[in-house]
Amino acid sequence: xxxxxxLKVLIENKIKADGLDAAAVKGKIGLRSGKMxxxxxxxxxxxxxxxxxxxxxxxxxLHINA
Amino acid sequence: xNWNLIRTKVLAALLACLIVGVGGTLALMQYTFDRNxxxxxxxxxxxxxxxxxxxxxxxxxxxxxVSDALIMDPEIRDAFATRDRSxxxxxxxxxxxxxxxxxxxxxxxxxxxxxxxxFLRLHNPAMFGDHLNRYVDKEVMRTHAxxxxxxxxxxxxxxxxxxxxxxARGGLIGYVEFGEExxxxxxxxxxxxxxxxxxxxxxxxxxxxxxxxxxxxxxxxNNWDDNPNFVVADKTxxxxxxxxxxxxxxxxxxxGRVLERFRAGDSVFIRGLFPxxxxxxxxxxxxxxxxxISGVYAAMRHAQNILVLLIxxxxxxxxxxxxxxxxxxxxxxxxxxxxVATRVVGGDYDSEIRxxxxxxxxxxxxxxxxxxxxxxxxxxxxxxMQEKV
Numbered sequence: 001x002x003x004x005x006x007l008k009v010l011i012e013n014k015i016k017a018d019g020l021d022a023a024a025v026k027g028k029i030g031l032r033s034g035k036m037x038x039x040x041x042x043x044x045x046x047x048x049x050x051x052x053x054x055x056x057x058x059x060x061x062l063h064i065n066a
Numbered sequence: 067x068n069w070n071l072i073r074t075k076v077l078a079a080l081l082a083c084l085i086v087g088v089g090g091t092l093a094l095m096q097y098t099f100d101r102n103x104x105x106x107x108x109x110x111x112x113x114x115x116x117x118x119x120x121x122x123x124x125x126x127x128x129x130x131x132v133s134d135a136l137i138m139d140p141e142i143r144d145a146f147a148t149r150d151r152s153x154x155x156x157x158x159x160x161x162x163x164x165x166x167x168x169x170x171x172x173x174x175x176x177x178x179x180x181x182x183x184x185f186l187r188l189h190n191p192a193m194f195g196d197h198l199n200r201y202v203d204k205e206v207m208r209t210h211a212x213x214x215x216x217x218x219x220x221x222x223x224x225x226x227x228x229x230x231x232x233x234a235r236g237g238l239i240g241y242v243e244f245g246e247e248x249x250x251x252x253x254x255x256x257x258x259x260x261x262x263x264x265x266x267x268x269x270x271x272x273x274x275x276x277x278x279x280x281x282x283x284x285x286x287x288n289n290w291d292d293n294p295n296f297v298v299a300d301k302t303x304x305x306x307x308x309x310x311x312x313x314x315x316x317x318x319x320x321x322g323r324v325l326e327r328f329r330a331g332d333s334v335f336i337r338g339l340f341p342x343x344x345x346x347x348x349x350x351x352x353x354x355x356x357x358x359i360s361g362v363y364a365a366m367r368h369a370q371n372i373l374v375l376l377i378x379x380x381x382x383x384x385x386x387x388x389x390x391x392x393x394x395x396x397x398x399x400x401x402x403x404x405x406v407a408t409r410v411v412g413g414d415y416d417s418e419i420r421x422x423x424x425x426x427x428x429x430x431x432x433x434x435x436x437x438x439x440x441x442x443x444x445x446x447x448x449x450x451m452q453e454k455v
Contacts, residue, residue, distance in 0.1 A: 024405070027412025038413050038445075 003051050007058065007066055008040045014062050025061060032057035076392060080385040087377045095370040102366075103327050103336050103359060110261055110357045111322040111338035117258065118340075118353055121251050122225055126214045129170060129227045129244040133212075136161075136242060137231050146175055146185070146231060147239045155191055162188040165244075172224055172245030175231075178238045179207045185240060201346040202228050206241055215345025216248065218271045223248045223299060223342070223351055248342070249300030252353070256302040264301035264309045264354035266339070268316070271350045272297060296352070308335060308356050315341065315352050327359075334363040399427045403434055415442040 011029060015022045030036045033053040058066045067074055136142060136158075145154040154175065162173055166189075173188035182203055184194050205228075206213040212229040224245040231239045252263035274290060277297060281288045289298055289306070298309050308330065322340030329335070335356050342351040399422060409417040419435040421428055 023409040023412035023414030023417070025412065027408030027410065027414075030411040031408060036411060036413075 002040075002042065002044050002046045004035075004040050004044050004046055004054065005042045007051070007054050008037050010064075010066055011037065011058060011062065014064065028061045029054070029057040032060060073389065073392065073397065076388065077385070080381070080388060084378065084381040084385070087381055088374055091373050091377055092370065095366060095373065099363070099366045100327075102362065104324060106357060106359055106362065107324040107327070107336035107338050110259075110336065110355050111324060111340055113259065114255060114261065114263065114353060114355045115322055115340040117255050118251060118342075121254060122216075125169070125225055125246050125251075126227055128168075129246065130212060130214070130229075132165065132170070133227060133229050133242055133244060137229075140234075143231065143233060143239065146242075147233050149177075149185070151186055151194070154186055155188070158186075158188055169246050169250050170244050171247050171250075172226065172243065174243040174245075176203070176228075176241040176243065178230075178240045182207060182241070201344065202226060202243075203241075205345065206230065210238070213345065216342060216350070217245070217345055218267065218350045223265065223267055226345075247300075248351075252300055252302050262301070262303040262308065262356040262358075264303075264356070265299040265342075265351060266293075266296040266309070266311070266315065266354055267299045267351045268296055268349070269294075271348075298354075299351070301354075303356070305330070308337065309354050310337075311339060311352075311354065316349050318349065318352055322355075333358055333360045335359065395423075395425070396427055399431065403431060406438065407434070410438055410441065415445065 011026065012022075014020070015025050026037045033050070033056070035050055035054060055066045058064060069075070139157075142154065142157050145157055158173070162170075165173065171189060175185040176198075177183050177185050181197075183197050187193055200217050202213050202215060202217050210230050212227060214227040215225070217224060217226050224247050226243055226245040228241055228243045231242050233239050249265050252265055255261070255263050269290075277290055278288050292298065292306060293309075293311070295313075296311070296315055298306070301309060308328075310328075311325065318339060318341045320341060322338055324336070324338040327334065327336050336359055337354065337356045339352045339354045341349040342353055344350045403419055406417045406419045417438075419431050419438060421431045421435060
């Protein structure tokens with residue numbers, strides 16, 4: 001499993017736990033990081049730049065440090 | 067405040083319009099008031115000048131008519147010809163009382179040249195024999211005709227007429243003079259115009275000691291030191307402060323000069339002055355004119371307040387209207403497009419953009435909805451395309 005996929009799972013768990021609008025939250029994170037979460041699978045290879053952007057987007061949208 | 071937002075920029079522009087509108091209106095009103103005040107002051111000065119000239123001409127005409135009637139009286143003529151002072155006084159004193167009530171304050175008989183001394187002063191019979199050596203004296207001796215004009219004595223300024231008196235054979239007996247204090251004019255002028263006036267006399271033409279003595283006799287405050295170049299001989303107002311002029315009376319142009327506007331308490335005044343020349347043409351004094359324009363000023367302020375209120379209200383309504391329109395026609399619809407785009411990226415491929423109008427934003431909504439459909443279709447066929455690759 002990749003770091004990107006771990007981040008995706010973290011996001012989905014947070015959405016589920018807080019009862020957030022999944023499409024809106026995922027859309028915001030996707031637009032900010034430049035990566036559609038739907039395209040991230042367990043086999044998606046890690047890319048340091050994308051991982052950093054995704055972490056930043058998660059922090060900005062969900063206010064959590066990934 | 068986020069300056070990147072169109073809303074903020076539009077609001078700032080509209081507020082700037084409001085400030086410029088209110089400021090411009092205030093400036094325009096002030097400019098208009100200044101112009102009107104200047105015009106009113108000019109009108110007051112020129113009107114007072116004309117009125118003064120009319121009064122002067124009327125009084126000269128009156129005194130000339132009185133002198134015409136006087137020299138026709140053989141008894142008076144004989145008393146004057148025989149230099150019988152007490153008889154002349156006896157004959158003329160009753161008439162002088164009447165003339166005095168009509169404003170003629172000075173009445174003199176002069177002996178002929180070369181001596182030309184005062185033979186009888188009806189307004190001061192005990193004083194005679196002195197030589198006045200004024201311009202009008204020289205002029206009447208030169209022309210032997212009626213001479214009229216303003217003549218400044220030691221402590222007063224009067225319009226005078228001086229004429230020769232002849233006996234039955236045409237021989238020159240002497241001269242008769244009538245005079246009326248110019249200070250009286252200003253009270254007549256005030257009653258006609260409502261403005262206040264002050265008669266100023268150039269100090270170089272007035273004897274300081276005589277002025278002090280004269281004020282003591284009349285129980286008036288000695289105002290010699292109030293102003294550097296002139297004394298106020300008479301005025302129609304109790305206030306001394308409104309007669310302010312630091313210039314030189316000689317430099318006041320013939321048509322007069324409008325001075326600055328000023329405030330005293332709640333009142334606003336405009337003022338000006340015009341020169342008064344003596345019979346020789348010297349500027350020996352000036353008439354100070356003061357008009358209370360508090361009513362005009364209050365009306366201007368009232369109009370200004372109403373205009374400012376109207377502008378503030380109309381621009382505020384305008385600002386609210388523009389912001390409401392912008393919100394409904396642009397910002398809300400843009401927010402909807404952004405929300406749908408975000409949801410699509412987040413995996414909600416069924417979110418659609420509602421095309422609400424055919425305006426510019428509506429065209430963009432339509433374009434974006436088409437783009438969304440293509441994007442969703444592309445995502446649906448992505449696995450198939452990857453297999454082919």
